[in-house]
Amino acid sequence: MTAVSSVDARTGEVVATVAAESTAEETAAACALAAAAFPGLEAMGRHGRAALLRAMAGALEAARPEVVRVADRESALGDQRLQGELTRTCFQLRFFAEVLHEGSYVEAVIDHAGPTPMGPRPDLRRMLVPLGPVGVFGASNFPLAFSVPGGDTASALAAGCPVVVKAHPSHPATSQLCFDLLASAVRETGAPEGTAGIVHGGPAGLGLVTDPAIRAVGFTGSLRGGRALFDAANARPDPIPFYAEMGSLNPLVVTPAAARERAAGIAEGYAASFTLGAGQFCTKPGLAFVPAGSPLREELARLVAGRDAAVLLNAGIGEAFSQVVATLRDRLEVVAAGPDPLSPVLFAVQVPALEGPLLEECFGPAAILVEYESEEELLGALASLPAGLTATVHAGEDETALPARLVTVLREKAGRLVWNGYPTGVAVGHAMHHGGPYPATTSALHTSVGASAIRRFLRPVTWQDAPQAILPLELRDEPPGIPRRVDGTLLTP
Amino acid sequence: MTAVSSVDARTGEVVATVAAESTAEETAAACALAAAAFPGLEAMGRHGRAALLRAMAGALEAARPEVVRVADRESALGDQRLQGELTRTCFQLRFFAEVLHEGSYVEAVIDHAGPTPMGPRPDLRRMLVPLGPVGVFGASNFPLAFSVPGGDTASALAAGCPVVVKAHPSHPATSQLCFDLLASAVRETGAPEGTAGIVHGGPAGLGLVTDPAIRAVGFTGSLRGGRALFDAANARPDPIPFYAEMGSLNPLVVTPAAARERAAGIAEGYAASFTLGAGQFCTKPGLAFVPAGSPLREELARLVAGRDAAVLLNAGIGEAFSQVVATLRDRLEVVAAGPDPLSPVLFAVQVPALEGPLLEECFGPAAILVEYESEEELLGALASLPAGLTATVHAGEDETALPARLVTVLREKAGRLVWNGYPTGVAVGHAMHHGGPYPATTSALHTSVGASAIRRFLRPVTWQDAPQAILPLELRDEPPGIPRRVDGTLLTP
Numbered sequence: 014m015t016a017v018s019s020v021d022a023r024t025g026e027v028v029a030t031v032a033a034e035s036t037a038e039e040t041a042a043a044c045a046l047a048a049a050a051f052p053g054l055e056a057m058g059r060h061g062r063a064a065l066l067r068a069m070a071g072a073l074e075a076a077r078p079e080v081v082r083v084a085d086r087e088s089a090l091g092d093q094r095l096q097g098e099l100t101r102t103c104f105q106l107r108f109f110a111e112v113l114h115e116g117s118y119v120e121a122v123i124d125h126a127g128p129t130p131m132g133p134r135p136d137l138r139r140m141l142v143p144l145g146p147v148g149v150f151g152a153s154n155f156p157l158a159f160s161v162p163g164g165d166t167a168s169a170l171a172a173g174c175p176v177v178v179k180a181h182p183s184h185p186a187t188s189q190l191c192f193d194l195l196a197s198a199v200r201e202t203g204a205p206e207g208t209a210g211i212v213h214g215g216p217a218g219l220g221l222v223t224d225p226a227i228r229a230v231g232f233t234g235s236l237r238g239g240r241a242l243f244d245a246a247n248a249r250p251d252p253i254p255f256y257a258e259m260g261s262l263n264p265l266v267v268t269p270a271a272a273r274e275r276a277a278g279i280a281e282g283y284a285a286s287f288t289l290g291a292g293q294f295c296t297k298p299g300l301a302f303v304p305a306g307s308p309l310r311e312e313l314a315r316l317v318a319g320r321d322a323a324v325l326l327n328a329g330i331g332e333a334f335s336q337v338v339a340t341l342r343d344r345l346e347v348v349a350a351g352p353d354p355l356s357p358v359l360f361a362v363q364v365p366a367l368e369g370p371l372l373e374e375c376f377g378p379a380a381i382l383v384e385y386e387s388e389e390e391l392l393g394a395l396a397s398l399p400a401g402l403t404a405t406v407h408a409g410e411d412e413t414a415l416p417a418r419l420v421t422v423l424r425e426k427a428g429r430l431v432w433n434g435y436p437t438g439v440a441v442g443h444a445m446h447h448g449g450p451y452p453a454t455t456s457a458l459h460t461s462v463g464a465s466a467i468r469r470f471l472r473p474v475t476w477q478d479a480p481q482a483i484l485p486l487e488l489r490d491e492p493p494g495i496p497r498r499v500d501g502t503l504l505t506p
Numbered sequence: 507m508t509a510v511s512s513v514d515a516r517t518g519e520v521v522a523t524v525a526a527e528s529t530a531e532e533t534a535a536a537c538a539l540a541a542a543a544f545p546g547l548e549a550m551g552r553h554g555r556a557a558l559l560r561a562m563a564g565a566l567e568a569a570r571p572e573v574v575r576v577a578d579r580e581s582a583l584g585d586q587r588l589q590g591e592l593t594r595t596c597f598q599l600r601f602f603a604e605v606l607h608e609g610s611y612v613e614a615v616i617d618h619a620g621p622t623p624m625g626p627r628p629d630l631r632r633m634l635v636p637l638g639p640v641g642v643f644g645a646s647n648f649p650l651a652f653s654v655p656g657g658d659t660a661s662a663l664a665a666g667c668p669v670v671v672k673a674h675p676s677h678p679a680t681s682q683l684c685f686d687l688l689a690s691a692v693r694e695t696g697a698p699e700g701t702a703g704i705v706h707g708g709p710a711g712l713g714l715v716t717d718p719a720i721r722a723v724g725f726t727g728s729l730r731g732g733r734a735l736f737d738a739a740n741a742r743p744d745p746i747p748f749y750a751e752m753g754s755l756n757p758l759v760v761t762p763a764a765a766r767e768r769a770a771g772i773a774e775g776y777a778a779s780f781t782l783g784a785g786q787f788c789t790k791p792g793l794a795f796v797p798a799g800s801p802l803r804e805e806l807a808r809l810v811a812g813r814d815a816a817v818l819l820n821a822g823i824g825e826a827f828s829q830v831v832a833t834l835r836d837r838l839e840v841v842a843a844g845p846d847p848l849s850p851v852l853f854a855v856q857v858p859a860l861e862g863p864l865l866e867e868c869f870g871p872a873a874i875l876v877e878y879e880s881e882e883e884l885l886g887a888l889a890s891l892p893a894g895l896t897a898t899v900h901a902g903e904d905e906t907a908l909p910a911r912l913v914t915v916l917r918e919k920a921g922r923l924v925w926n927g928y929p930t931g932v933a934v935g936h937a938m939h940h941g942g943p944y945p946a947t948t949s950a951l952h953t954s955v956g957a958s959a960i961r962r963f964l965r966p967v968t969w970q971d972a973p974q975a976i977l978p979l980e981l982r983d984e985p986p987g988i989p990r991r992v993d994g995t996l997l998t999p
Contacts, residue, residue: 101624124937131594137937247740251944429968443991444617444630446968451744457965472950475939478925496996498936503989
């Protein structure tokens, strides 16, 4: 029996034993319990599940001081950040409650029986229904908003899918505490017992992905881990969708005009963005393309050198960061670096040398200035980058030609295009997209943040000539108060 | 150089050499041409692509007699069916033109900048954009509607994705003729040359799935072929979505009440449905669950025995059918069979013996009556079936309890639930869904027929704080005449 320990991220000390690693039997039992809960969770209906999500937000809010304290001990992310992350986590749960009430997400469509050029058409009614139990992998860098009570859990439960979460080993006590709070909301609202489950340990992760009861998986983590589990999900006798968000280089481009107009402001914003959360954001802008000879470099050198050394999420991440930095020091000019191995560090390189390890995400407070000599060189370099989650353009005030060319190239490389801003900070809302072409994610079609994240856990079903009593409420003649497309026309309530 | 020959399906005679199998270089060149066409096809805009689809429908209509003649020679499906299939194919192209004009499919969302509980939110605008070049695999059994000018091609082009079609070897002349007609419409509307491409031969198929330029694939065919190509798509350095529709058992259930009330009518409908198109529909209801001792069996015996032998799509399908029938003859009672090896045949089995090869799709005019003794036995058998495209319930006039239980089990097993009807015949429209959980398809989330088939070839992109001139027309302040969600509220034009 392998113990799962809670480690203080600042001291490296083991402060508690949280659980034992889940055995294969325990993992299978959690999945079976989720499968047993599926019909009951769906039967709660949209409004019943909205109440469940609100109760979960309420339970987390009620335990705010303890949640933040435990999460800070395990992640070293600091009180302010974690207060904000908890607010976001609760907002997200309540946001999906609103999505449920509004009801567009079921994509209800009614085509009444009638003639067509191919002969008579039967009465057809279509909507989205939940897939079934969903596995969720918590992320190291967001112990709340992308972990046990995070966006994958919120969107899966909203869809009507019970969830089994694989707790991240970097914050098992936070995971277990949040799980207990979610479970109390499950009991309070009368949802089925298996609505939410938790497992611990690496083998449980693979067990989750291959369990016959699991119908989809949400994952946030590394490219290596994500790809291995993606492959396992696809190798099943019955492949299931595996939605992995695996990080990104997030190129940021400063045009010559922008560099002339606002070098100081951009330097300040960029230094803050790539060191935010100790550089442990999947949206960290790791590459900044700047005109060769721009004053930006000197501005950044000054800003970065003065920054404090980071405390990273765990010892493994700290070691990996130190190694990557050592490799980069051998290849690149150092623009600025503090005295500590975990100090923020900024490198520089010219476009022709941008290759190999420079094109891999570095998790931690490091970034690379990529100096370009011409627009053509810049555009060529951007076109050869791997795809990512975001791409950012800083343009001059009245500049149009180069930005338009940049956006044409960058849209194929990213899921979000940021204008004169910074990609860190991913608002939860209807218009957000957090995703991108591979290797940013395994499914460029879907988002892991925002209202449409629920679409990952739903599938269409069409009822043909079904009597009213057999139809789901959303498809009956009596208007259910949600938007529907009827005989081709989108109708709002 | 391997020749690709057109074979008369009725005589087995080679009537023409259509092309040579595409070499690896030719396949790569077709994909590269598609990639080069991508920006231009997207730049045509929604209305420009709608014109392209309408021109394609017009070109096919203008060549109707020749298209039907060539398709009938290669498929033996008959003039009436192929006239109808061509009408459907043209309807489908024009239907997607309407989907483009209406514009909901881009899922345009605007969240204006404003305060949130987590601080200020930037201006975020999201819509779906095309993925890039799409590979399409034509199906043997629909030489028009699911082949070169079929639904995958129509929905991919509508999305803004150039298409490279792998022609089905069973109807290469039809494929080439249809391709030439599509290409004439491409020229006529000024679309880029690589908007549509064609390749021939098995190696070209694998080449298409693994070509770096191809961003998604639509496939209609067998489970074996589909799974092998799905695995290849997922094994790429950059996995791509592979949408395979791979057929289905399509269980049809007759409740005891329905069997009492309308045995003759159901027998007639069922015999017609499982023999339609010589039983070569992916929605063929291959298993009919009937109460033991029902008069249905005798009615069906009479109807099936009198039916003519079929001409199957090609010699390989004919041989495979004969082999499956021989295997089933060894295991099952024969309810009715004609004298010819390709005559329609109906078997019977009791629920406890329903296993192994009986749970595999048989392509051709064969079906199995599954006789049940009790409701519990029926529900248990349905729960253990593999998932499929459709499931059908025939219920008594005022019956409610058993149908409700059946639907609960069957919804998890199918993408379309048919009431007192037959699953063959898949209307093109907004409310249609043609898909289902694996092994019916590789992606239960998406459909290959109906308006939302376009969603397979689109991905979301969010623009953050972008100036109007950089935004796509659909996301600018000036209303573009399409439904949009603005600050959370769905607005219709």
